[in-house]
Amino acid sequence: MICDASIPTYLxxxxxxxxxxxxxxxxxxxxxxxxxxxxxxxxxxxxxxxAVGQRADVNVIDFETLNINAxxxxxxxxxxxxxxxxxxxxxxxTIVNGTITRRNGVDTGERPGRLVRA
Numbered sequence: 001m002i003c004d005a006s007i008p009t010y011l012x013x014x015x016x017x018x019x020x021x022x023x024x025x026x027x028x029x030x031x032x033x034x035x036x037x038x039x040x041x042x043x044x045x046x047x048x049x050x051a052v053g054q055r056a057d058v059n060v061i062d063f064e065t066l067n068i069n070a071x072x073x074x075x076x077x078x079x080x081x082x083x084x085x086x087x088x089x090x091x092x093x094t095i096v097n098g099t100i101t102r103r104n105g106v107d108t109g110e111r112p113g114r115l116v117r118a
Contacts, residue, residue: 005086006068006071006086006088008034009066009067009068009088009090010068011030011033011034012027012030012031012061012063012066013066013067013068013090015030016029016030017063017066027063035047035048035049036048036049044116055097056095056097056098057094057095057096057097057113058094058095059091059093059094059095060091060092060093060094060095061090061091061092062090062091062092063090064090065089065090066088066089066090066091067088067089067090068086068088069086069087069088069089070086071084071085071086072084072085072086073085087105088105089105091104091105092104096110096112096113097112097113098112099112101113
């Protein structure tokens with residue numbers, strides 16, 4: 001079983017901050033790869049950068065405390081199905097359409113966004 005949901009956190013914490021052997025990538029490049037570059041690949045022209053006229057979905061990150069926690073199994077799928085979850089620390093807030101949806105790793109209950117078909 002593979003859990004790859006931690007890749008965005010790993011890119012920032014390992015490749016931009018903790019890498020010891022070989023070159024690191026800049027924080028700016030790590031963020032660009034996960035925002036602007038991804039939006040461009042998917043054809044989402046109104047996302048991926050903070051600018052006038054763009055959708056402003058933002059993660060506020062404490063770069064020094066950013067960390068991936070160990071994965072754990074849970075049986076919360078229909079019929080008791082099992083899946084892996086992996087949380088992270090260092091995410092101060094997630095803001096969607098100007099509304100805080102997560103604060104210090106805890107959902108606020110707000111759901112201002114919508115699913116996107118790309």
